[in-house]
Amino acid sequence: MGVEEIVLLNADDEAVGTAPKGASHHRDTPYHLAFSCYVVDTEGRVLITQRALDKRTFPGVWTGSCCGHPGPGENLRTAVLRRLRDELGMDEASLASVSFTSVLPGFQYRAVAEDGTVENERCPVLRATVPANGPVRPNPEEVERAEWWTWERCLELVDRPQASPWYRxxxxxxxxxxxxxxxxxxxxxxxxxxxxx
Structure with missing residues (x-):
């Protein structure tokens, strides 16, 4: 597998180049393209995840279902499907049934982790609606825990220090x-x- 690249952006959110993902996240992370996805089942429950404890950026925080970076030339839906498979272990049957909604297409944020690492992203937010009780097998390199929560519990997480800054x-x-x-x-x-x- 090659080095994962992120898409660098200018102030108008136009692509201006690429850079290796791992080497780009530091105290002066360049502005780049990302996404967040909330997986919601047909009963209205939301899949909430805790990032793996040994992840380089924001380890152990609780957040939405998955996030990632569209690669150069990769459309948004393809990028999200890739992460649903690689991060959450959703199988092909589940992925084939996903229905996407663009919820917060203009979202962007900047956040600084305890170690000084910066996230600096234009980060459209999507909802992925899936059938209830579909299999989820999180990749332990990405996800420490994944749980189906009620919306009320999701709202309560906002006030807890364990929540990721972008989640809030x-x-x-x-x-x-x-x-x-x-x-x-x-x-x-x-x-x-x-x-x-």
Whole structure:
């Protein structure tokens, strides 16, 4: 497997180059393209994960279902499906049934970890709706724990120190939209020019 590359962005969210993912996350991380995904089952439960304890950035924090970086030339849906498979171990049958919704296409944030590592991302947020009781087999290199939570419990996590900074920021925008199955489709208009839907 080759070195994973991230897409670097300018102030207009246009792609201006690429860089190796691992070497790019430090105290002066360049602005780049990412995504967050909330997996919601047909009963309205949300898959919440704890990042692996030995991850280089933000180890052990609790956050949404999965996140990642679209590779150069990779569209958003393909990137999310790749991470649902590689990070959460969703099988091909489950992936074939996923229904995507663009929820917060304009989301971006900057956060600093305890060790000084910076995240600096344009990070569209998607909902992936899946059938209830589908198999999830988290990759232990990525995920310490994965649990199906009610929306009420998701909202309570915001006030706890274990929550990732991007989770808190995203929930501030998601909470007014109502329950996860009610989140409206925000469409493609506010997606960054650097990525296709």
């Amino acid at each position: 920021l995203q929930l501030a925008e998601l909470a007014p939209l109502g329950a996860p199955l009610d989140w409206p489709d925000a469409g493609e208009r506010d997606l960054p020019p650097a990525v296709r839907w």
